[in-house]
Amino acid sequence: MEISRKRNRRWWEMINIVKWFSENWTPIVPIVLSIIAILFTAFKDFIIPFILKPKLNISYDSKEPYKRSPIIINGSTISAFDRFKIENVGKETAKGCRCQIYSIEDDKGKKMDLQGFPLRWASRPDSAGDFTKAERLNISPGESEFVDLVYMRSDNTTKIFFNSYHNIPIGMPDNIPFESYLIKCIISGDNFKPQIVSFKILKKIDLNGFHIKLLEIKRK
Numbered sequence: 001m002e003i004s005r006k007r008n009r010r011w012w013e014m015i016n017i018v019k020w021f022s023e024n025w026t027p028i029v030p031i032v033l034s035i036i037a038i039l040f041t042a043f044k045d046f047i048i049p050f051i052l053k054p055k056l057n058i059s060y061d062s063k064e065p066y067k068r069s070p071i072i073i074n075g076s077t078i079s080a081f082d083r084f085k086i087e088n089v090g091k092e093t094a095k096g097c098r099c100q101i102y103s104i105e106d107d108k109g110k111k112m113d114l115q116g117f118p119l120r121w122a123s124r125p126d127s128a129g130d131f132t133k134a135e136r137l138n139i140s141p142g143e144s145e146f147v148d149l150v151y152m153r154s155d156n157t158t159k160i161f162f163n164s165y166h167n168i169p170i171g172m173p174d175n176i177p178f179e180s181y182l183i184k185c186i187i188s189g190d191n192f193k194p195q196i197v198s199f200k201i202l203k204k205i206d207l208n209g210f211h212i213k214l215l216e217i218k219r220k
């Protein structure tokens with residue numbers, strides 16, 4: 001008897017719930033749809049990007065293809081480039097990637113005024129008159145891009161040169177005196193945390209370019 005009463009009570013509770021929903025479904029449906037839309041947006045914009053996110057691997061070595069020489073510029077000047085590689089080993093495209101000089105200081109701790117200088121992607125030698133568009137690119141999963149860090153010129157061995165976009169003035173010099181430096185570069189983008197990579201440039205030179213060591217990579 002007690003079991004039968006409990007069953008009847010549950011049955012009437014279900015009937016009352018269905019009855020209440022049938023009488024009040026008009027204002028409920030928009031609320032339910034709004035909740036579904038919020039959950040979908042959160043899943044698409046936050047959860048999926050958090051799980052499937054880009055992961056950048058930054059590398060440098062004192063040999064090809066990180067060193068490129070000899071290269072002829074301006075018709076007769078022989079140059080040697082030192083580059084570092086950014087590879088996306090993650091599962092999502094790294095969007096809006098760019099590289100800039102974060103800081104430069106010599107062995108005495110003197111800082112050079114080149115913070116924010118845009119380092120050029122080796123795959124974009126010509127910016128078609130607008131270097132701001134050439135600064136940013138996407139790196140798909142499994143792909144890699146090289147960044148021109150510094151280069152030497154046979155017609156002026158007293159300077160360390162930086163490769164600017166399309167020779168457009170940006171209010172900064174494109175070279176520093178040939179000394180030993182600690183150079184930090186920042187790699188940033190639209191969907192990953194900025195990373196700072198530190199290089200040590202030694203006051204040594206040969207036909208293959210400068211003597212450079214990759215010291216540290218860390219997130220900002």
